[in-house]
Amino acid sequence: MNQSVDRVGEMSNPEVSQAVPRSSEAGKETCILCGSGFEPILSGLTDTRFGTLGSYEVHRCRDCGLERTWPVPSLAELKTLYEAQYNFGGETGTRYTRLRERFLMSFPYRVWMRLDGDIAFHSRGGPGRLLDVGCNEGRGLRIYTKNGFLAEGLELNERAAMQARIAGFNVYTCLLGDYKPTAPYDVAVLSNVLEHSLDPKQMLWDVHRILAINGKVWITCPSSHSWLRKIFGRSWINWHVPFHIFHFSPKTLRQLLENAGYTRSQDSFYFLHYGSGTKSDAVIV
Numbered sequence: 001m002n003q004s005v006d007r008v009g010e011m012s013n014p015e016v017s018q019a020v021p022r023s024s025e026a027g028k029e030t031c032i033l034c035g036s037g038f039e040p041i042l043s044g045l046t047d048t049r050f051g052t053l054g055s056y057e058v059h060r061c062r063d064c065g066l067e068r069t070w071p072v073p074s075l076a077e078l079k080t081l082y083e084a085q086y087n088f089g090g091e092t093g094t095r096y097t098r099l100r101e102r103f104l105m106s107f108p109y110r111v112w113m114r115l116d117g118d119i120a121f122h123s124r125g126g127p128g129r130l131l132d133v134g135c136n137e138g139r140g141l142r143i144y145t146k147n148g149f150l151a152e153g154l155e156l157n158e159r160a161a162m163q164a165r166i167a168g169f170n171v172y173t174c175l176l177g178d179y180k181p182t183a184p185y186d187v188a189v190l191s192n193v194l195e196h197s198l199d200p201k202q203m204l205w206d207v208h209r210i211l212a213i214n215g216k217v218w219i220t221c222p223s224s225h226s227w228l229r230k231i232f233g234r235s236w237i238n239w240h241v242p243f244h245i246f247h248f249s250p251k252t253l254r255q256l257l258e259n260a261g262y263t264r265s266q267d268s269f270y271f272l273h274y275g276s277g278t279k280s281d282a283v284i285v
């Protein structure tokens, strides 16, 4: 799912960013969008990527259709899991990384984006200040910079952040909620980030806080309407339990954005990707 939406005016609920802990709503059996109850739609899901132990369910809101992994891991559990499974490998200067860099900057890659769908926003041009939330070692930062943005990153993994800094980028190692930029951003990129959040509404409020008036957030995340999900069922790669906490559809993501004070921009579009990220997996709504 890929969205570009504008921040408009001041936050609709400015006290929230100060008053509500980031995981405030994660443990409740009520929907963060509409307050209704959830019902289980799938059980027995396991971590098919890393083999983490545990069995999970997916619950869906009876009213709005928002889906959520259950049980929701605690912040401490997630921290342990991320440190064990998601650590940046620090691979630099290898033949693979050199080839990857060359491909990402190449004409064939630009053609591929046109055919495949630009789920990482690599074809969008600046100018303006851009923050890549979860920038890893800075692959996206290179491309956003090449496209005319003054690109900076937020990355909790210190090793990955260091690689990006060595490449010349400003990368901050702190939680989004604690981040106080020196100047607001014109664009914030959440590429495959929001679905990992224990409290995505709070994350959007936090982004709202650091955006300039009429700044934009660009969002990519897997779609709960994926046809690949229908085909693969419980083997769908983007269940990705327990790391994917929420499973959004265009409707529920739009609702979440509206609740957080955003409005859809004229030039934006929503498109959904489904694991492989190919255009054949995508739908534009």
Ligand SMILES: [Zn+2]
Pocket (backbone or CB within 6 Å): 031, 032, 033, 034, 035, 036, 061, 062, 063, 064, 065, 066
């Ligand atoms: Zn709901």
